[in-house]
Amino acid sequence: MFDNLSERLTRTLRTLRGAGRLTEDNIKDTLREVRMALLEADVALPVVRDFIEQVRVRAVGQEVMSSLTPGQVLVKVVHGELVRLMGASQSTLNLNVRPPAVVLMAGLQGSGKTTTVGKLARWLKESQGKKVLVVSADIYRPAAIQQLKTLAGEVGVEFFPSETTQDPADIGRAAVDYARKHYLDVVIVDTAGRLHIDADMMAEIQRLHKALEPAETLFVVDSMTGQDAANTAKAFGDALPLTGVVLTKTDGDARGGAALSVRQITGKPIKFLGVGEKTTALEPFHPDRIASRILGMGDVLSLVEEVQAKVDREQAEKLAKKISKGKGFDLADFRDQLRQMQNMGGVASLLDKLPGMGQVPAAVKNQVNDKEFKRLEAIINSMTPQERRHPDLIKGSRKRRIADGSGTQVQDVNRLLKQFAQMQKMMKKMSGGGMAKMMRALKGRMPPGMPF
Structure with a gap:
């Protein structure tokens, strides 16, 4: 973005x-x-x-x-x-009401509303420790109800069943009643979308809002529609007391016009960004951090939070101890690092948060992508455990076998081995106090104020 x-x-x-x-x-x-x-x-x-x-x-x-x-x-x-x-400061969800707190999700069809319900449920469960129930009041698309049921199972929250023959307000009331009786904290209600704003849609969601009196009414909008996203949000806001906006598909939006227009045009804060397809790909919106990203200063705070939340600490500590004792960094360790990076949203998400990346030409950034990482992982998976521990064994016939097994070329295997050898050298320097030496050597090349 x-x-x-x-x-x-x-x-x-x-x-x-x-x-x-x-x-x-x-x-x-x-x-x-x-x-x-x-x-x-x-x-x-x-x-x-x-x-x-x-x-x-x-x-x-x-x-x-x-x-x-x-x-x-x-x-x-x-x-x-x-x-x-x-928006000056982060606008968080206001769930300080008598449980269950109702979160009503509104938006046009195709904006990623149902997927966002699943992402938000996961975020509330994992980051806020809430017991969550999700329910679909979209009686026009049976597939939407089934999709939400699947997402609820994937993220580990409760799903309240509904039928296309029911009234949306009745569905919502029944879900809230169930949540109250089962001591659940939050009910997220998915609503029907349309291809465009119409009177029937607005009347239905207004009736649902009146029946449920939600703590939060979030408008979900596709950021790739640019300033149209802000105009659509304003039309919804005129008909419904919105409390915030969720911008989806921001990972595919290279322009960012929606994020910069929504607040001023609607008067409503952006509360979350959808940054990918996975159910973990939802970020709270921090205006100061986003401004830093836009100006090429990076977003180190978000990067640190992501590392803390998504990196396997036990595995990281195990690798750190292994390196500090001078034991070899092997290809199995290399594969684990590739997987950790993919768990954190992939290379594009990481690069976006690193300071100075705005000055790196797009052509250079595009050379490092998640497809390349998956190819590297496939090559390592085609090796035997012994080859992963001892890459020096990998010669002519073994290279051909590994290339055939991973659907790649021998030159791809050679490139991987070369990259691995460079990383192995770096890891050796980091063992036995070498990390401090490296930081001292880098100090003269780092921007002023870096803590080394």
Whole structure:
């Protein structure tokens, strides 16, 4: 997400150099480029106009401290305005009501609403320790009810059955009554979607809202529709007392216009981002962290949280002890590391959160992708346990057998062995106090303020 905008903005803001202070003249061209970058990202025009004016007012006349360049000062101003635009601070779910708290999900057909119900149920269960019940009030699509039942089983939450012959309000009331009797904390209600907003749809969801009096009413919208996502959310918000927005499919949205437009157009906060197809791919929305990602500063806090939540600590500690004792890092360990990275949302998700990635050309980033990781894993899986422990054994005929078994070429096997040899060298340096030496050697090349 934000790939195009991030690349354009970081390139533009780096060009402002040499002046002692920021004036209208020396930021005029830069702001013109920022405006074009936002419009190309499909940010709504009124939002762009307001953003540029606020940046200009805050930036003009600011003194440039000796330790900073004009570009860095403008980056700070732009960062602050991006945070303001997206909501200033994180907006969390308000579930402080008498249990069960009802979360009503609204949205158009195809926005990823049912999948989001499953993701949110998992997040509430695993991150918040809630006992969750999910129910489908979509009486027009039997497949939606079955899909939700499957998702509930996958994420380990309770599913309340419903039929296409029932009334949506009756379904919702029965689910809440069941949750109350079984001491469940949260009921997430999936509703019917349409291909477009119509009077029947609005009347039905308004009736459902009145019957359930939900603690949260979330609008689920496809971020790839750009500023149309914000306009659709506004139409729903005019008919329904929304409490927040969930942006889905953000992993496929290189522009990011929806995230930058929704708050200002609707007045409703973005509460979550859908960042992939897996049921773990849901992130709470932090405006300050997203602003940092857009400006190529990375999002180290989210990365740390993801590592804590998704990395197998026992396996990581086992590997750390093995390396510290000077025992060899083998191909089985390498495969485990590939799997851990995929558990964390894949390479694209990790790169998106690393500082400075906005300055890396898209062509370079595209060379490192999840398909390549899966290919590497397939090659390692085609080896015998002995070959994984002792890669030096892998010569001509073994390479051909491994390539045939993994559906790859011999040159792919050679490339893997070369990459592994480089990683093995690095791991050797990290054993026996080598990590500290490496950090000291890197210190001169790291940005100021890094804790080494």
